[in-house]
Amino acid sequence: MTKAETAGPAGQDLKKTLRGLGRGFGGALIFALPMFMTMEMWWLGFYIDRSRLVLLLLVNIPLLVLLSYHAGFERTAAWQDDLCDAGIAFGIGLMTSIVMLTVLGLITRDMTADEIIGKIALQTVPASFGALLGSSQLGIQDVDDDEDASTKTPSYLSELFLRCIGALFLSLNVAPTEEMVLISYKMSEWHAVALIILSVAVMHGFTYALAFRGSIPLPKEGRLHAFLHDTVPGYAVALGVSLYVLWTFGQTDDASLTHIVMAVVVLGFPAAIGAAAARLIL
Structure with missing residues (x-):
């Protein structure tokens, strides 16, 4: 040779x-x-x-x-x-x-x-x-x-971890800004409910309905199973990541429970998008 x-x-x-x-x-x-x-x-x-x-x-x-x-x-x-x-x-x-x-x-x-x-x-x-x-x-x-x-092929637990990565990555972009806290103070409870519904809907659409590259095929159990088995736990992961990031950056210090919840819901919107998009880009 x-x-x-x-x-x-x-x-x-x-x-x-x-x-x-x-x-x-x-x-x-x-x-x-x-x-x-x-x-x-x-x-x-x-x-x-x-x-x-x-x-x-x-x-x-x-x-x-x-x-x-x-x-x-x-x-x-x-x-x-x-x-x-x-x-x-x-x-x-x-x-x-x-x-x-x-x-x-x-x-x-x-x-x-x-x-x-x-x-x-x-x-x-x-x-x-x-x-x-x-x-x-x-x-x-x-x-x-x-x-x-x-x-x-990632397992269900791996899928949740991937969603955690996507939520953490995108939430880091906006969590330190004052606008996140300002928005949470300006929103009412009804605004929060509407934002939760919008976050879940967008997350479900990114994952299943809009046919992006890398979208997960709809399971044979049907749409309701996909919503309860994947979208809802994924949004819960996004909220958990949002709370952790806000705590890490000191955004929850000396804040009331109501304002913490509102801030988590606000940050949960970009976190949910990041969680849904994580599977699309990997």
Whole structure:
């Protein structure tokens, strides 16, 4: 065997790896850019409770592992590979956050180390999601990869986790903003009920009725079963994620139960869309 023949596969593997990393950086930029340029996210990095920030980073890891299983840099055969891809995505998100925050002048020498670390850590979470999502959204899968993908049919529990990922990703975009709390104060109880109905309807339409690419086929049990078995639990996941994100960002501190519920319902709308769209893009 000649040297060129032995070097060929290695060179192709390196090219494929570099291409995957490039897609990861592109995805991190595309998906996290709105948060890089959101003032509330800058300030959150300074005053967010550090225990809540650490918890968010810890929650991020298993979600990245699951996301890697469905839409990683490459098709994986073992959970160790998914863990490795999750680590790579986290690293890409970390480096992207450092570069972007520095270039935009949001990290300066006169800042304390605590503030700098807080800003970078907070932005790394959405950027790491984007790094993995960029692989599936920006890349063109090979035929062999598509064949492998067909064998990876997610279980019901995996579907709920995917919805959790989608809800978390999209809710992170808007949860830190003051508008979320302002809207919840302006809405009445009837507005909240109408928004709940709209959220569920949109979520069900995204998943079943509108025939988007990646839509889930309607089960043989019928529409009512699909609604009760998938849409309602999915919306419950979106509400749970909304409550967690609001708590993480301190939006529930010193707030009454009524205002917390209203804020969860408001954030639950984009979270529900993210939960429904998660299965469409993976």
